[in-house]
Amino acid sequence: MGVNIVLSSPSGAGKTTITKKLSQKYPNIKISISHTTRKPRSNEIDGVDYYFVDKIKFQKLIEEGNFYEYAKIFDNYYGTSKALVKKLQDQNFDVVFDIDWQGTKKLSKFKELNLVKIFILPPNKTELKKRLNKRNQDSKIANDKRLMQYDNDILHWEDYDYIVINNDLEKCFSQIEQIIRNHKKDKMSYI
Numbered sequence: 001m002g003v004n005i006v007l008s009s010p011s012g013a014g015k016t017t018i019t020k021k022l023s024q025k026y027p028n029i030k031i032s033i034s035h036t037t038r039k040p041r042s043n044e045i046d047g048v049d050y051y052f053v054d055k056i057k058f059q060k061l062i063e064e065g066n067f068y069e070y071a072k073i074f075d076n077y078y079g080t081s082k083a084l085v086k087k088l089q090d091q092n093f094d095v096v097f098d099i100d101w102q103g104t105k106k107l108s109k110f111k112e113l114n115l116v117k118i119f120i121l122p123p124n125k126t127e128l129k130k131r132l133n134k135r136n137q138d139s140k141i142a143n144d145k146r147l148m149q150y151d152n153d154i155l156h157w158e159d160y161d162y163i164v165i166n167n168d169l170e171k172c173f174s175q176i177e178q179i180i181r182n183h184k185k186d187k188m189s190y191i
């Protein structure tokens with residue numbers, strides 16, 4: 001069985017970039033693609049970035065017990081599919097979860113997942129604001145909500161096995177690679 005890695009961070013700290021970088025560099029690392037009721041951004045593809053569903057479909061998935069975890073974040077729902085994760089595990093992939101602290105808490109209840117939990121932080125709130133504005137994916141109101149949420153998000157760092165500061169993307173990525181390498185049972189494997 002592979003390693004299950006959780007990457008969490010305040011919005012804009014780099015978790016999605018690092019998640020994608022891991023899956024691109026290592027063919028044995030697959031991203032757990034979440035379901036969401038959020039509208040896709042212009043650069044996002046259904047089934048690649050998220051499974052985009054409406055609120056009625058999401059509610060049906062909840063009622064059928066299809067999620068390990070789900071949460072409402074900024075007026076949208078996000079959830080981790082049990083079936084999709086199990087499929088990846090059955091194929092012996094390492095699975096990386098790009099989820100927030102709420103999802104991590106719920107996912108952690110499933111001890112069989114044997115999670116390695118990594119919390120990524122920006123160097124400071126000022127830098128986070130610059131990154132959110134630079135990525136220019138959301139409205140100013142959405143970015144302001146993310147900044148207000150930051151103070152609450154960072155209170156949950158104690159729920160994680162590792163804290164990594166993303167001051168430099170390549171250094172942060174390298175640290176995360178090393179953490180994963182340390183948790184691989186077969187140290188001679190691909191990472």
